[in-house]
Structure formats: structure tokens, C-alpha cells
Amino acid sequence: MERALYGSQGFYRRPGGGxxxxxxxxxxxxxxxxAVGRLLLEVDARLGAPERLDFVDMAAGRGELAAGLVEWLAAADPELARRLRVVAVDLGPQPKGLPEAVTWAAEAPSGIVGLLIANEWLDNVVCDVAEVDEDGTVRIVEVDPATGTERLGGEPDEAQQAWLAQWWPVVGAELGTRAxxxxxxxxxxxxxxAKLARGVAVAVDYAHTAGARPAFGTLTGYRDGHQVPPVPDGSCDITxxxxLDACAAALPPDVETTLTTQRDYLKLLGISGSRPDLSQASTDPLGYLRGLSRASAAAELTEPAGLGAFGWLLAYSGC
Ligand SMILES: C[S@@+](CC[C@H](N)C(=O)[O-])C[C@H]1O[C@@H](n2cnc3c(N)ncnc32)[C@H](O)[C@@H]1O
Structure with a gap:
């Protein structure tokens, strides 16, 4: 997975549209x-409007969110836009056409005072897969990187066994159960x-929590808009x-966390898919059309069976 995604010829290292x-x-x-802009305004208020506020788009892809945020904030709060330092962090190449206000970096800066958001990053951080064999023994899955053919290898090491016991117990489960x-x-x-000096970090991802783990795992691939077998040959995404509950528990005890869904958190931020009043169509047709398009975009983000089901893990550090 490491080589397939991040090696010199890796899926995420290639030039192009990302x-x-x-x-x-x-x-x-x-x-x-x-939505992220609205959260940034809340973080700014929470931090007492510091002279310089940071926004870090962690695992930024081609910087789409950072660019969108800069545009939104310039109209919504020009004063804050002037105090904002925006960094888009990714291992991939710097995209063309990034707004001047966005700095591109391969690593997140330290001492962040503000907001760090990682949308669909952690699902691409490498993970081993364990599977229960016919004797009920848990073994690590090995894969042929050229073909994707799998076989069972050795047992998990001590740290892996401890993690499984705490977060995803599969010992004695039925044949083929995966973690x-x-x-x-x-x-x-x-x-x-740990890069935050004071502020909020948010991980947004496809997630599950203890008691509702997927029995046969979720490892899969994506290429050109299609779900494909997760062959780690560099030709497709592996995810x-x-x-997210384990990620939350990995933080130091003084960091408070909240784990919720995108649908619920966006609602708190005032984002909803409700349509504008039909009467606006005759008095302000352009405004009505803009409202309709915003409502359908919001509906996509809050769809309970789609992006709305994503986990939002918020971590508050030093604030
Ligand atoms: C699924 S994409 C998400 C991109 C973007 N956040 C979005 O939501 O469209 C995952 C991104 O994580 C980046 N990535 C993975 N590990 C990283 C790391 N350690 N540092 C920076 N970027 C990383 C990959 O290069 C890839 O662009």
C-alpha cells in the first residue's frame, strides 16, 4: 500500500488532476x-481572534478545499482573510492555478494556531489486514502486488495483537472474518x-466504531470513477x-475530542439541503437559482447513505 500509493511511481505521486x-x-x-469556513470563524472566536490564524488543509489532494475556503472567506470575512495563513499539505505535486494565498507544503507546519482539517486522509494511511483462518487463528493477509492475489501469512505481532484485542477483536470469529x-x-x-499549538483538528472520513465494525473489512480500490479490486500496483487508489474511535483514543488525555457524523456536524454549522422558498423564484430568479444549486450541493454533503454518514472527529488542543 505504501509503495502503491506513495512510492516514486505511486498513485498519489503522479502529475495530473489528482x-x-x-x-x-x-x-x-x-x-x-x-462549512469549513464557518467552522474556521468559530475557531477564530474560540482562540480570541489571534493576529495570525492558520488554516491547514492536510492531505489536500490538489488543494481544492484550501482554494474554495480562500474564496469563501474573502467574501464572508475580509478582515479574517487578511489574518489567515493557508497551507495545503500533500505528498503529490503542487497543482497549477492555486490561489496566491495558499502555500503548498509536503509536511504540516508545527505550532499551528487555528484549524487543521484532513478530509479523506486517514483512509489512505497504510493498514495491514488480518483474517481468521480455518483453525480460528488470526493471520496477516499477504498480497501479490502485481496481481492482487492474496494468501495468509504469519500471526500479527505483539502491538498488532494488542490493537486488535482493544479495538477490533476477531479471535475465534468465523472463517474469513477480517480486521x-x-x-x-x-x-x-x-x-x-501534535502540530497544533492552540486550535482544532478535524479528521473527516469513512469511519466505523467499536460494536459496528464491518465483519469482512472494507479494503477496496478506485480508478477513473469506478470501484476496482485493491491491487497494489500503483494503478489505483487503495483505501x-x-x-476513528481508536484514532481519538490515541491522543494525549488533555486533548478533548468529539466524534460525530458529517450530517450532524454540518447541521450545527447551519448547512442544510432545504430549498429556497418558491416565492423567491418570481421576485429574485437569480437568487432563487443560486439557492437551489446551494441546496443540492448541501444535500450531497449531508446525504445519510453517502457523504453525510462520514465520521467527523474533532480534537481541541490548548483551547
Ligand atoms: C483521498 S485523497 C484526499 C484529497 C482531499 N483531501 C480531498 O478530500 O479531496 C488523499 C490524499 O492524501 C494525501 N496524503 C497521504 N498521506 C499523506 C501525508 N503523509 N502527507 C501529506 N499528504 C498525504 C495523498 O497524496 C492524497 O492526495
Missing amino acids: PATHFRTSAHNPVFAE ELGLDRDEAWRSAV AHVA
């Missing part, structure tokens, strides 16, 4: 930038949150849903 050419995320929806090990995701999230 993730958006293969699948659609919330970051490709303009109302998402507005996707979240150790690297926990560590990635812990180190991202697995995230145990």
Missing part, C-alpha cells in the same frame, strides 16, 4: 468550503494533532474505512 480525476470527495463540493489494523492511522492522527 484524486478528483478518480473519485469525488466533499472537498470537490463548494458548500464544503463554506483492518489502525495502528498507523492512530499514529498519523496523533502526529497531526479502507477508519476506526
Whole structure:
């Protein structure tokens, strides 16, 4: 997975349109930038309007969210827009046409005072897969990187066994039951949150929590808009849903966390898919059309069986 996604020829290292050419995320929806902008205003107030406020788009793809946020904020709060430092972080190449206000970086800056958001990052952080064999023993799945053919290898190491016992117990489960090990995701999230001096970090992802883990795992691939077998040959995305409750527990005890869904959190931020009043169509047809288009974008983000079901893990550090 590491080599297939992030090696020199890896899926995410290639030039071109980036993730958006293969699948659609919330970051490709303009109302998402507005939602994140509204959250940024709350974070600014919480931090007492610091002289410089940071916004870090972690695992930014081609910087779509950072660019959308800059545009939204310039109209919504020009004073804050002047105080804002925006950094888009990704291992992929810097995209053309990024607004001047956005700095491109391969690593998140330290000492962040503000908001860091990681949309669909942790599902792409490498994870091993464990599977129960015919004797009920849990073994690590090995895969042929050229063909995707799988076989069962050795047993999980001590750290993996401890993680499984705590977060995704499968010992003695039926043949073929799988668990996707979240150790690297926990560590990635812990180190991202550690970049905050004062502020809020948000991980937004396909997620599950204890008691509702998917029995046969979620590992899959995406290419050119289609779901494909997860062959780790660099030709497709490789992704697995995230145990966000384990990520939350990996943080230091003084960091408070909230785990909710995109649908519920966007509602709190005042984003809803309700249509504008029909009477507006005759008095202000353009405004009505804009309202309709915004409502359908909001509906996509809050759809209970789609993006609305994504997990939002918020971490409050030093604030
Ligand atoms: C599914 S894409 C999401 C892109 C964007 N956030 C969005 O929602 O459209 C995952 C991105 O994570 C990036 N990524 C993975 N690990 C990273 C890391 N350690 N540092 C920076 N970017 C990373 C990949 O290069 C890829 O662009």
C-alpha cells in the first residue's frame, strides 16, 4: 500500500488532476468550503481572534478545499482573510492555478494556531489486514502486488495483537472474518494533532466504531470513477474505512475530542439541503437559482447513505 500509493511511481505521486480525476470527495463540493469556513470563524472566536490564524488543509489532494475556503472567506470575512495563513499539505505535486494565498507544503507546519482539517486522509494511511483462518487463528493477509492475489501469512505481532484485542477483536470469529489494523492511522492522527499549538483538528472520513465494525473489512480500490479490486500496483487508489474511535483514543488525555457524523456536524454549522422558498423564484430568479444549486450541493454533503454518514472527529488542543 505504501509503495502503491506513495512510492516514486505511486498513485498519489503522479502529475495530473489528482484524486478528483478518480473519485469525488466533499472537498470537490463548494458548500464544503463554506462549512469549513464557518467552522474556521468559530475557531477564530474560540482562540480570541489571534493576529495570525492558520488554516491547514492536510492531505489536500490538489488543494481544492484550501482554494474554495480562500474564496469563501474573502467574501464572508475580509478582515479574517487578511489574518489567515493557508497551507495545503500533500505528498503529490503542487497543482497549477492555486490561489496566491495558499502555500503548498509536503509536511504540516508545527505550532499551528487555528484549524487543521484532513478530509479523506486517514483512509489512505497504510493498514495491514488480518483474517481468521480455518483453525480460528488470526493471520496477516499477504498480497501479490502485481496481481492482487492474496494468501495468509504469519500471526500479527505483539502491538498488532494488542490493537486488535482493544479495538477490533476477531479471535475465534468465523472463517474469513477480517480486521483492518489502525495502528498507523492512530499514529498519523496523533502526529497531526501534535502540530497544533492552540486550535482544532478535524479528521473527516469513512469511519466505523467499536460494536459496528464491518465483519469482512472494507479494503477496496478506485480508478477513473469506478470501484476496482485493491491491487497494489500503483494503478489505483487503495483505501479502507477508519476506526476513528481508536484514532481519538490515541491522543494525549488533555486533548478533548468529539466524534460525530458529517450530517450532524454540518447541521450545527447551519448547512442544510432545504430549498429556497418558491416565492423567491418570481421576485429574485437569480437568487432563487443560486439557492437551489446551494441546496443540492448541501444535500450531497449531508446525504445519510453517502457523504453525510462520514465520521467527523474533532480534537481541541490548548483551547
Ligand atoms: C483521498 S485523497 C484526499 C484529497 C482531499 N483531501 C480531498 O478530500 O479531496 C488523499 C490524499 O492524501 C494525501 N496524503 C497521504 N498521506 C499523506 C501525508 N503523509 N502527507 C501529506 N499528504 C498525504 C495523498 O497524496 C492524497 O492526495
